[in-house]
Amino acid sequence: MSREQDTDKSRRRFLGGAAGTVAAATLAPGVVLHQLGQAKPADQPVSSQQRWGMLIDTSKCANGCEACVDACAKEYGWKPVTAETSERERAIDAQWIRKVNLRNRETGYSHSLPMMCQHCETAPCVDVCPTGASFRRADGIVLVDKHICIGCRYCMMACPYKARSFIHEPLHDQLAVAPRGKGTVESCTLCVQRIDQKGANAIPACAEACAAEGHDAFIFGDLNDSESALSQALRKHGSTKIRADLNLNQGITYRGIEG
Amino acid sequence: MKKQIHFKEVENDGLGFYGLLGVLGFFVLVGLGAAWYMEHNGHQVTGMNNQVIWGTPHVFAVFLIVAASGALNVASVSSVFGKLAYKPLARLSGLLAIALLVGGLAILVLDLGRPDRLIVAMTYYNFKSIFAWNIFLYTGFMAIVAVYLWMMMERRMNRLTAPVGFVAFLWRLLLTTGTGSIFGFLVARQAYDEAIMAPMFVIMSFSFGLAIFILVLLAAYRWTGRPLGEAVLYRLKNLLGVFVASVLYFTLVYHLTNLYITEHHGFERFLLLDGGIYTTLFWVGQVLLGSLVPLAMLYHPTLGKSRAAIGWASALVILGGMAQMYVIIIGGQAYPMTMFPGMEVSSSFFDGVVANYAPSLPEVLLGLGGVAIALAMVVVAVKVLAFLPESLDNSLVDPHFKSEAAIEKAA
Numbered sequence: 001m002s003r004e005q006d007t008d009k010s011r012r013r014f015l016g017g018a019a020g021t022v023a024a025a026t027l028a029p030g031v032v033l034h035q036l037g038q039a040k041p042a043d044q045p046v047s048s049q050q051r052w053g054m055l056i057d058t059s060k061c062a063n064g065c066e067a068c069v070d071a072c073a074k075e076y077g078w079k080p081v082t083a084e085t086s087e088r089e090r091a092i093d094a095q096w097i098r099k100v101n102l103r104n105r106e107t108g109y110s111h112s113l114p115m116m117c118q119h120c121e122t123a124p125c126v127d128v129c130p131t132g133a134s135f136r137r138a139d140g141i142v143l144v145d146k147h148i149c150i151g152c153r154y155c156m157m158a159c160p161y162k163a164r165s166f167i168h169e170p171l172h173d174q175l176a177v178a179p180r181g182k183g184t185v186e187s188c189t190l191c192v193q194r195i196d197q198k199g200a201n202a203i204p205a206c207a208e209a210c211a212a213e214g215h216d217a218f219i220f221g222d223l224n225d226s227e228s229a230l231s232q233a234l235r236k237h238g239s240t241k242i243r244a245d246l247n248l249n250q251g252i253t254y255r256g257i258e259g
Numbered sequence: 260m261k262k263q264i265h266f267k268e269v270e271n272d273g274l275g276f277y278g279l280l281g282v283l284g285f286f287v288l289v290g291l292g293a294a295w296y297m298e299h300n301g302h303q304v305t306g307m308n309n310q311v312i313w314g315t316p317h318v319f320a321v322f323l324i325v326a327a328s329g330a331l332n333v334a335s336v337s338s339v340f341g342k343l344a345y346k347p348l349a350r351l352s353g354l355l356a357i358a359l360l361v362g363g364l365a366i367l368v369l370d371l372g373r374p375d376r377l378i379v380a381m382t383y384y385n386f387k388s389i390f391a392w393n394i395f396l397y398t399g400f401m402a403i404v405a406v407y408l409w410m411m412m413e414r415r416m417n418r419l420t421a422p423v424g425f426v427a428f429l430w431r432l433l434l435t436t437g438t439g440s441i442f443g444f445l446v447a448r449q450a451y452d453e454a455i456m457a458p459m460f461v462i463m464s465f466s467f468g469l470a471i472f473i474l475v476l477l478a479a480y481r482w483t484g485r486p487l488g489e490a491v492l493y494r495l496k497n498l499l500g501v502f503v504a505s506v507l508y509f510t511l512v513y514h515l516t517n518l519y520i521t522e523h524h525g526f527e528r529f530l531l532l533d534g535g536i537y538t539t540l541f542w543v544g545q546v547l548l549g550s551l552v553p554l555a556m557l558y559h560p561t562l563g564k565s566r567a568a569i570g571w572a573s574a575l576v577i578l579g580g581m582a583q584m585y586v587i588i589i590g591g592q593a594y595p596m597t598m599f600p601g602m603e604v605s606s607s608f609f610d611g612v613v614a615n616y617a618p619s620l621p622e623v624l625l626g627l628g629g630v631a632i633a634l635a636m637v638v639v640a641v642k643v644l645a646f647l648p649e650s651l652d653n654s655l656v657d658p659h660f661k662s663e664a665a666i667e668k669a670a
Binding site: 081087088090091092093094095098099100101102103104105106115124126127128129130131132133148149150151152153154156157158159160161162164165166167168169170182183184185242243246257 | 298300301302303307308309310312313371372373374376377379380383384385387388389390391394441444445446447448592596598599601602603604605606607608609610614615
């Protein structure tokens with residue numbers, strides 16, 4: 001009988017230890033990530049403690065590569081432009097992000113860059129929206145509230161970057177992550193749902209795809225965190241904003257666009 | 260003793276009247292049908308796209324809204340500036356102002372991506388947006404002019420016509436300033452980012468509103484068989500000439516300034532030289548047919564006295580005005596935004612290239628529907644209420660006016 005008791009105890013100890021280890025292993029990463037990413041509970045309002053932005057290094061942006069565009073299109077359910085796209089479709093289909101090819105007229109220097117909503121601090125689209133559907137979150141992301149967008153397209157007239165698209169046709173098979181609708185306006189959301197889940201550990205789909213291709217042109221992060229990879233990169237290398245003279249203080253900055 | 264002006268409802272009851280109403284009603288229905296078609300299928304059925312965002316409906320709508328505030332000028336000249344000769348025209352002026360505004364707003368609302376959300380537009384406001392302010396300016400204008408009409412048409416209230424007229428005059432200036440600022444406040448586009456847009460729209464309203472007023476007046480008095488004397492008509496046509504010349508002046512200043520700004524040379528070159536349809540509409544439509552030819556006709560010693568010429572000149576001013584709106588609204592969008600100065604730009608989103616746009620049938624029908632709504636309102640109103648004086652004979656309007664016939668007889 002004493003031998004049975006010994007065996008029972010060691011099994012129990014083993015099982016207890018194993019259960020404790022598994023529990024710790026399950027909870028610990030969440031606790032650690034929560035500390036690091038400051039991911040907030042869903043019902044907590046967004047604060048201006050963080051300001052999300054990106055630095056795009058155009059010297060790493062490969063001519064002809066559309067990985068960022070394809071990834072965004074896949075994530076949100078819009079159709080990217082291909083060789084088969086008709087002229088009319090190209091004019092009316094939504095494009096949340098596009099590759100822009102540049103060539104200096106005088107010197108012939110050419111390069112390309114991805115162009116999307118610049119998430120301006122003083123966004124003209126937010127200023128002109130009559131209902132307030134186009135708004136800027138406290139953490140810097142500029143979005144469209146699809147409940148109150150009336151489809152007047154004034155924000156599209158006002159945007160200096162042509163970042164917004166209007167939905168010209170009825171949509172089907174939409175993805176739950178991005179409500180879109182005929183007659184409303186939309187643009188890049190900086191992958192806001194990823195940010196709300198993972199905070200500084202999030203990565204927008206475009207940046208993720210670029211990294212997967214090995215180009216690493218995007219750095220995403222918190223502009224208000226001076227130790228974030230983004231802030232460090234901005235401090236170390238210069239950066240430019242497109243149409244900087246408009247003084248809109250965009251969250252998206254670029255390297256290498258002097259031309 | 261000066262004979263009194265007597266206002267009376269239009270008595271026409273026959274085929275002519277109901278035929279006119281029928282034609283207008285037809286265009287209203289077709290316009291509503293076009294709006295339904297656009298809403299149901301989405302804007303893919305129009306010529307508008309992600310580059311040229313506002314199209315032909317907006318050309319019509321902004322033209323009507325601008326003309327609406329200008330149509331009130333005739334009433335303002337009598338109430339605010341005390342020119343008694345214009346007083347008999349004040350009621351029609353107020354009516355036309357409200358009708359044109361309703362027509363223009365109908366087009367704008369029906370073109371919205373979500374016209375079913377009009378109630379949202381009336382309950383959610385971002386007061387930094389000039390659009391939000393315009394909602395109040397437009398609806399307020401209709402209310403104020405309605406009160407103004409009441410002051411004019413109810414004898415007991417006549418003593419309040421002048422103060423209410425003054426408020427209406429200030430309001431319409433604010434309204435047109437708000438309309439011009441829709442474009443003037445946009446930093447993004449070279450065609451718009453200019454303070455001159457607001458006062459230019461005010462001057463355009465004077466011109467377009469009066470041109471429409473003259474045509475409506477000529478038509479109304481011809482089709483009702485009521486006398487319309489030269490005392491009224493010549494005053495109006497001379498005033499129209501002044502306004503047309505003023506618009507030309509503002510256009511000159513706008514372009515001269517842009518030509519001085521090297522940054523804007525690309526756009527100016529596009530508009531004035533190589534913009535294709537936009538260049539043609541500017542020089543032939545706006546400048547030649549819309550301004551210079553009417554000016555010549557209105558001030559010509561013989562032509563300027565002919566009713567037909569006055570009518571045609573007014574029609575040309577209206578056409579020129581539409582051309583001007585087309586150039587401003589669509590031409591301003593067609594020219595690509597300069598995001599990378601000095602660089603050749605290309606992308607899948609038409610960066611760096613002049614955008615394609617052609618008016619589509621649903622858009623034109625919607626625009627015409629708005630015009631028909633405005634005119635139908637006027638036709639119904641003059642039949643139901645006493646908006647039109649029974650006679651605008653010279654002896655009633657201005658006993659001292661000497662017509663050509665009277666001068667010849669005396670000689």
